Amino acid sequence: MEISILAAFLDLKMRGIEDAHGFLIAKQIKDQQGARMLTSHGTLYKALGRMEKAGWLKSKWEDPVIAAEESRPRRRFYRMTAEGQIAFDSASAPQINAHLTSKKATL
Amino acid sequence: MNTWPLALAGSLTRGWVRTYTTGLPTRIRAERKEEIASDLWEQVSEGGSEGNSANTIAAHIFGRAVLGMPADVAWHLGELKEADMQLSNNQKATVGAFIFLGIATLVFGVLLIKSGITQDWLFNDMSDTIMGLMMMVFMVGPFVAVAGVYAWRRADAEERSTKNAKTLIVVGTLGIAGMAGFMWWTIVGPIIAIGIVAYWVNKIGQWRSDPPRAA
Numbered sequence: 174m175e176i177s178i179l180a181a182f183l184d185l186k187m188r189g190i191e192d193a194h195g196f197l198i199a200k201q202i203k204d205q206q207g208a209r210m211l212t213s214h215g216t217l218y219k220a221l222g223r224m225e226k227a228g229w230l231k232s233k234w235e236d237p238v239i240a241a242e243e244s245r246p247r248r249r250f251y252r253m254t255a256e257g258q259i260a261f262d263s264a265s266a267p268q269i270n271a272h273l274t275s276k277k278a279t280l
Numbered sequence: 281m282n283t284w285p286l287a288l289a290g291s292l293t294r295g296w297v298r299t300y301t302t303g304l305p306t307r308i309r310a311e312r313k314e315e316i317a318s319d320l321w322e323q324v325s326e327g328g329s330e331g332n333s334a335n336t337i338a339a340h341i342f343g344r345a346v347l348g349m350p351a352d353v354a355w356h357l358g359e360l361k362e363a364d365m366q367l368s369n370n371q372k373a374t375v376g377a378f379i380f381l382g383i384a385t386l387v388f389g390v391l392l393i394k395s396g397i398t399q400d401w402l403f404n405d406m407s408d409t410i411m412g413l414m415m416m417v418f419m420v421g422p423f424v425a426v427a428g429v430y431a432w433r434r435a436d437a438e439e440r441s442t443k444n445a446k447t448l449i450v451v452g453t454l455g456i457a458g459m460a461g462f463m464w465w466t467i468v469g470p471i472i473a474i475g476i477v478a479y480w481v482n483k484i485g486q487w488r489s490d491p492p493r494a495a
Contacts, residue, residue, distance in 0.1 A: 195315060196322035210340060211323070214293070214316055215348020219355040245325075246318040249311070 174212070174220040177202045179229065179261035182253040192233075192250035195221060221251060229257035285338035290320050293345040300352045303430035305363050306438060363437075421455020424448055453480050 181201035185193050193201070195218060199211040224230045230251045240247040253261075297316045301309040320341060327337035428448030435442045453476050 194318060194322065196319045196326070199319075200326070210347075211344055213344045213346075213348030213351065214319060215345075215351030215355065217348070218312070218315060219348075219351045222355070245321050247314055248318050248322075249315050 174216060175224055175229070176261065176264050177206070177212075178217075178220060178224065179253060179257055180205060180265075182230075182251075182257070183261065186253070192252050194248040194250055198251065224257070225251070227256075227260075229254060229260050283334060285334045286324055286341075289338035289341040289345075290324075293320060293341060296345055296349070296352070299427075300349075300356045302427060303434045304356065304359050305434075308359055308363070418455045418458045421452045421458070423452070424455060425452025428452055449480055 178198055181198050182193065184205065185191075185197070185201055190197075196211075198221070199217050202208070203211050221230065221232075225232055231254055232249055232251045235248040235250060237247050293316065294313070297313050301312050304312075323341055323344075324337055327340070425448070428445050428451075430445075431448055432442050432445035435445050456476055
């Protein structure tokens, strides 16, 4: 889950979005994986909390005035930290290597 | 857009959030509730703009809530541990006893209904429906009592009044007693109910003279 979330942040970052709320992250993961359903609330927010405690993400609550002006609940925005980027790189490197090895084997 | 399925799915999800955040520190509880409320709002808003029907959006919301339940429970236990709000051994034993009673009651109730005994023994003079509903209400007793113990723990840790928590425990215990009363032909039910009522009467007496402290 953590890798999916970090990958979602990288894709969002490429689209110019650095701060993302939970639903946007869930939607990005769904689009990336081509899934039919969004990640469950429990799985998503438990993972986000764990990642924030690990220092991979940091969060801040939206200004309540903005939320009130738009007549909706306040959003909690998450942002990937440098530690999160390092964690993603180190976790995805073996996957990339395995992918390249299997490609070589088929050639 | 027909809004009642959305309202129902939203209410069920918010109810579940209220349930699994019970017993956690106020700030963590409020933040989780607000975050889920925001998520629900975004999903309804997004689903509407994509042209999805209310039924589809509601089903997805409900599905997300149900599929996340195991993770929610695990999160709750982790947060309790982190906030040093674990239950004392006595409270753990009480919760365990109520959970055991609750599950045993449900299993027993299902077996009873399946066996057909209920038709002959219990439902002679009263409507089956009313009787069944009353049984279901009584079966909820143990779970209400468990919720009461958690609420008491939280209120105690936050140095707030434990009155509501005690009420939940008493109501839950009364449910168990009521259930035991219906199963008059068993000897076990009434004994358990009397024991539980006596235990809590004694416990409430202790609370008055010596309020419980955080573990």
